[in-house]
Amino acid sequence: MSSLLALSSPMLSHYLLTGAVLFVLGLIGFVSRRNLIVMFLCTEMMFQGVVVTLVAFSAFHGNFTGQTFVIFVLTIAAAEAALALGLVVLLFRRKQTLDASAWSSMRG
Amino acid sequence: MGNLAVILIPWLPALAALLIAVIALKDKLQKLAAPICAGAVGASFVIAMIVWMNLGGPETVDFYNWIAFGDFRLGMSYFLDPLTMVMLGVVCGVGCLIAIYATGYMKGDPGYWRFFTYVALFIFSMTTLVMADNLVLLFLGWEGVGACSYLLIGYYYDKPFAVSAAKKAFIVNRVGDFGFLLGIFLCYQRYDTVQLSVMLEAARHNVEMLAAGAYNPTAADLWIPFLLMVGAFGKSAQIPLYVWLPDAMAGPTPVSALVHAATMVTAGVYLIARCIPLFELSPAALPTVAVVGGCTALFAATIALCCNDLKGVFAYSTVSQLGYMFVGVGALSTDGAVFHLFTHAFFKALLFLTAGSVMHALAGQLDIRTMSGLRHKMPVTCWLMFVGCLSLAGFPFITAGFWSKDLILGDALAYGLDHNQLYLFVTLLGVITAFLTAFYTFRLWFTVFMGEEKFEMGDEHHHEEETHAEGDEEHDHDDHHAHEPHEMPWLPMNAPLVVLAIGAIIFGVLGYKLHWFENIIGYSTANPVTVPVLDLAHHGDAHGDKVHHTYIMGMDPHNFMIILSSILAVAGIALAAFFFWINRPLTASLAKTFTPIVKLLENKYYIDELYDWMFVQPLKRAGGLFYVVDAMIINGLVAFVAWIPAMIGRGVRPAQSGRLQGYGLGMVMGVAIFALLIFMAVNR
Numbered sequence: 021m022s023s024l025l026a027l028s029s030p031m032l033s034h035y036l037l038t039g040a041v042l043f044v045l046g047l048i049g050f051v052s053r054r055n056l057i058v059m060f061l062c063t064e065m066m067f068q069g070v071v072v073t074l075v076a077f078s079a080f081h082g083n084f085t086g087q088t089f090v091i092f093v094l095t096i097a098a099a100e101a102a103l104a105l106g107l108v109v110l111l112f113r114r115k116q117t118l119d120a121s122a123w124s125s126m127r128g
Numbered sequence: 129m130g131n132l133a134v135i136l137i138p139w140l141p142a143l144a145a146l147l148i149a150v151i152a153l154k155d156k157l158q159k160l161a162a163p164i165c166a167g168a169v170g171a172s173f174v175i176a177m178i179v180w181m182n183l184g185g186p187e188t189v190d191f192y193n194w195i196a197f198g199d200f201r202l203g204m205s206y207f208l209d210p211l212t213m214v215m216l217g218v219v220c221g222v223g224c225l226i227a228i229y230a231t232g233y234m235k236g237d238p239g240y241w242r243f244f245t246y247v248a249l250f251i252f253s254m255t256t257l258v259m260a261d262n263l264v265l266l267f268l269g270w271e272g273v274g275a276c277s278y279l280l281i282g283y284y285y286d287k288p289f290a291v292s293a294a295k296k297a298f299i300v301n302r303v304g305d306f307g308f309l310l311g312i313f314l315c316y317q318r319y320d321t322v323q324l325s326v327m328l329e330a331a332r333h334n335v336e337m338l339a340a341g342a343y344n345p346t347a348a349d350l351w352i353p354f355l356l357m358v359g360a361f362g363k364s365a366q367i368p369l370y371v372w373l374p375d376a377m378a379g380p381t382p383v384s385a386l387v388h389a390a391t392m393v394t395a396g397v398y399l400i401a402r403c404i405p406l407f408e409l410s411p412a413a414l415p416t417v418a419v420v421g422g423c424t425a426l427f428a429a430t431i432a433l434c435c436n437d438l439k440g441v442f443a444y445s446t447v448s449q450l451g452y453m454f455v456g457v458g459a460l461s462t463d464g465a466v467f468h469l470f471t472h473a474f475f476k477a478l479l480f481l482t483a484g485s486v487m488h489a490l491a492g493q494l495d496i497r498t499m500s501g502l503r504h505k506m507p508v509t510c511w512l513m514f515v516g517c518l519s520l521a522g523f524p525f526i527t528a529g530f531w532s533k534d535l536i537l538g539d540a541l542a543y544g545l546d547h548n549q550l551y552l553f554v555t556l557l558g559v560i561t562a563f564l565t566a567f568y569t570f571r572l573w574f575t576v577f578m579g580e581e582k583f584e585m586g587d588e589h590h591h592e593e594e595t596h597a598e599g600d601e602e603h604d605h606d607d608h609h610a611h612e613p614h615e616m617p618w619l620p621m622n623a624p625l626v627v628l629a630i631g632a633i634i635f636g637v638l639g640y641k642l643h644w645f646e647n648i649i650g651y652s653t654a655n656p657v658t659v660p661v662l663d664l665a666h667h668g669d670a671h672g673d674k675v676h677h678t679y680i681m682g683m684d685p686h687n688f689m690i691i692l693s694s695i696l697a698v699a700g701i702a703l704a705a706f707f708f709w710i711n712r713p714l715t716a717s718l719a720k721t722f723t724p725i726v727k728l729l730e731n732k733y734y735i736d737e738l739y740d741w742m743f744v745q746p747l748k749r750a751g752g753l754f755y756v757v758d759a760m761i762i763n764g765l766v767a768f769v770a771w772i773p774a775m776i777g778r779g780v781r782p783a784q785s786g787r788l789q790g791y792g793l794g795m796v797m798g799v800a801i802f803a804l805l806i807f808m809a810v811n812r
Contacts (some may be wrong), residue, residue: 047796051789059788120788127786 035076043069056118060101067097071084132188133179134206137172138255145248152241162234162242165248166227172255173220175644180213186652188261190324197627205261211652212585214466214645215258215398218473222390223251229481231383232621233488243380248662250276251280258259258398262320263312266399270308273392274301280383281376290378297372304362305368308399311355314407320349324402330651331405335657338409345409352406353413360417371736375449377439380754381484384439389446389480392472397453397469401462404525408460408657417552418458418540425451427733429564433571434729438483441572445520446476448561452536453688455558459551460656461539463645464622468536470639471528472749474631475519481625482513486576489613492588494762496572501581505613510577512625517573519700521566524694527597527637533562534693535640538686542603545678545685555689562693565702574708579734583613653743743789 047063053059073088078086108118115122130787144164151164153159182567186209189725195202206212227247234243253272264422274297282294285569312322337343359368365373376388387393400407400417407413428447435441438686456465489506503510519529521559537558544551616622639645649655680688728734783794 047792051793051796054789123788124786127784 032076035079036073039069039071039073041069041075042066042072045069054120055113056120057105059120060104064097064101067093080125089090130179130182131189133175133210134259135191137176137179137220138206138252138259140168140175141165141248141255144251145245145252148241148245148248152245159245162227162231164223165244166231166477167477168248169227169251170224171373172251175215176213176220178211178570179208180617181212183208183210185209186325189370200263202322203266207261208259209652210648211398211402211654212258214470214648216255217417217448218394218470219254219258219391220252222473222477222628223247223254223386225627226382226386226390226477226481227622228624229385229484230380232617232619233481233484234380237380243280246276246279246283247383247386250280250387250392254395256392257395260324263315263327264326266324267308270359270395271280271305273387273395274305274363274648275299277376277387277392279637280387280582281379283379283383285754287378289369291608293372293375293378297376300369300372301362307355307357307362308359311352311359311539314352316355318346318352319748324616324653328405329719331403331409332653332657333406335408336392336562337660349406349409351410351665352414353403353410354416356403356406357413360396360399360454361420362396364393364454366396366420366451366454366481367427370428370447371739374440374443374732377437377443378797381439381487385480385484386471386476389414389442389476393446393475394469395451395454397450397457397465400454400457401465404457404460404462404656407457414460415457417550418455418457418554420549421451421454421458422455422554422561423451424448424563425455425561426557429561429568431729431732432568433564435732436495436705436730437570438487438496438499438572438576439480439492440572441496441591442476442479442483443567445479445565446472448565449476449520451561452533452558455540455554459540459543459554461536461543461661462654463649463661464536464539464656465531466649467639467645468529469751470645471519471532471632471635474628474635475516475529477528477764478625478628478632479513479516479520479619481628482509482516485509485616485621485625486513486613487586488616490586491661492586493584494586495584498573498582498584500579500583501577502583502613503577504581505583506615508615508622512519512622513573514633517569517627518696520637521569522562522693522697523566523701524690524697525637526633528632528634528639529691531636531640534686534689535645537562538689541675541689542640542648542678545680546695547659559689559692559696563700566697567704570701570704571708578709579712601638601730628770639703643735655786707765 026105043066046062046067046069049065050059053062071093073087074090074093078084078090111123112118132513144167148161151160188205189206189208191204191206193201194204201641227244230243232246234240250273253276255269255275257266257269277585278294278298281297282291285340294696315327316322319330322328334343334345334349337347358369362369363728373393375715377384379388404495407417425448428444429449432444432448433442435444449468453465453468453472454460456468486499486502486506486509489502489509490499514525519527521527522530522533524530537555540551540558541555544553544555645659655661675683679685683691707718731737785791
């Protein structure tokens with residue numbers, strides 16, 4: 021009963037649930053897809069899950085450290101996105117495909 | 129100044145060795161090797177003689193502190209007494225003459241400077257050995273001469289025989305050195321010092337107490353002489369460790385003369401003579417030495433009878449003569465032993481070097497069956513060797529070998545009559561050997577130099593041309609271009625031999641009649657306590673003059689021995705002349721009659737084969753066994769340990785799929801498991 025009641029007004033657990041869903045969706049996408057760009061986007065999604073959790077906790081505790089941290093994470097994620105997409109382009113040029121399994125020459 | 133001179137005696141040759149090794153870097157300077165070596169050894173000889181003239185009593189000269197730990201101090205110190213000085217005289221004097229001879233003999237050899245480095249190093253080790261003030265320093269010299277002997281035997285390292293002979297000498301000597309080393313340990317345990325003068329003084333006191341019945345020898349007292357004896361038998365080639373010496377002839381002939389006849393092999397005799405009080409403490413020790421010496425003398429002499437190798441005959445005769453020296457020390461006749469050591473150095477060096485000349489002239493030929501009547505081709509060598517042979521055979525009255533051998537045999541006989549019957553048996557062995565010695569020595573000489581002229585050249589053509597050029601005046605021009613035997617040049621080869629020949633004649637009667645060696649031994653630590661050579665405590669007279677022995681056949685044993693061995697020596701020479709000069713066909717037919725005996729002697733009683741069967745093969749088999757153990761068990765274990773991680777790797781390798789997703793999944797699952805564990809741990 022209380023869980024239903026909880027749905028009516030946003031609470032900490034809602035934010036945490038949203039963050040967890042985003043993270044797990046990203047994770048499933050990363051593991052199941054082979055397209056390098058999609059995989060990369062999935063990792064971005066996992067990032068967002070974590071970010072949401074951080075902001076939620078920050079608001080809940082009235083402590084701005086978490087939000088400050090999020091600003092840094094977003095900045096770095098942007099830089100990293102530029103770098104990663106550049107790498108993806110490079111990999112694509114090498115093998116004319118975006119399939120991640122094309123790069124399994126380090127198999128034991 | 130005096131001390132510096134003493135220190136220079138061993139260190140001059142050492143510096144010479146170093147200098148030769150340095151100048152050898154320049155090809156042009158390599159021919160200076162011989163003058164440097166001979167000069168340094170000659171200088172050592174001169175210094176030693178000057179030091180001897182100024183030597184008052186026994187003296188210790190400290191060079192520097194060699195080993196120091198705790199209370200234990202060992203000096204690089206030298207002990208000088210007349211015995212040291214006479215040994216130095218032999219080592220440096222004969223060494224210098226041989227180095228001069230080698231200047232010519234080794235000419236044109238690719239290892240010219242290497243040879244003289246080794247020789248100088250050898251003289252350094254040998255002088256250290258005889259001058260050592262303590263047993264450890266003596267052992268250093270002892271091992272030094274062993275190492276130089278190894279290097280010099282294996283000088284022709286491209287010949288497999290020389291290499292194996294060098295190894296044989298080294299390994300057989302290890303057996304003796306093991307005993308010697310244990311003896312040194314035991315000496316230290318017993319006397320708390322290894323310093324010879326202190327130790328021997330204590331031992332001397334104990335022997336006096338023992339003679340007075342006031343002392344009970346300890347177990348160490350009984351064992352020390354036997355352990356030292358093993359070392360002496362190894363170095364001086366006595367039964368059962370003699371086998372290395374005949375093979376050692378693989379080295380260049382001057383080495384055979386210097387190391388394996390005149391000096392190094394007498395180190396064992398020197399050791400026992402030096403430490404005679406230690407040996408007197410053990411009642412069984414000296415009789416053992418005498419019996420082993422007597423048996424070796426006879427045994428080696430019989431082998432020499434049928435030996436067909438020019439140097440081999442002299443090698444076995446060296447073993448035999450060393451046996452005499454051991455009889456000498458064993459019969460407490462240290463003066464006789466050192467006297468014989470002294471004369472033997474001269475005549476045996478002479479014999480080896482003349483043999484070297486013959487070998488040189490015949491391009492390495494050593495088989496005496498191929499030689500005959502060489503007296504016209506090499507007259508000087510012929511007569512020089514004749515002098516050496518006379519001395520070795522003990523030709524009565526005029527030769528040195530006669531007097532020194534008879535001092536030993538006379539003393540042994542006197543000791544046997546006065547004290548211990550066992551020595552009569554030893555004397556008998558010595559007397560038979562004396563006859564055989566005369567016979568085999570002249571068998572060789574008559575075979576090589578008498579009869580019709582006949583020879584076969586050997587297969588060595590090294591530096592033949594150079595010596596031809598120098599020997600021009602010695603031989604006629606007809607055979608100049610043919611490979612024919614020729615006389616050696618006077619300088620540098622025959623002149624040193626003349627000096628040796630003079631020594632091999634005059635030192636006998638001088639030494640015997642002037643009591644040189646009684647005086648040398650009497651004032652050194654080699655003076656026996658129980659039967660002193662020189663009774664300093666009583667009247668200071670040489671024992672030959674005053675002491676009256678039990679008479680044998682109405683004569684003093686010394687006079688009896690002189691007459692007996694004179695007869696035997698002359699008989700031996702005459703018999704050899706008959707068989708190997710006058711009537712050779714008869715000899716050949718007689719040899720056929722006695723084929724089994726001849727065969728046995730020619731094969732040296734199969735002792736090498738016996739040792740091979742007793743020691744070498746079992747050791748090889750043990751080596752094979754250990755090889756299998758090594759290969760299977762040790763290597764197997766190591767391989768197994770290495771196999772484990774390889775197998776683990778093979779097991780987990782598929783985890784490395786090379787796929788990004790796989791790694792991601794693994795990472796996630798790992799984190800998930802940890803998260804679960806933490807969750808469970810928190811909620812427990």
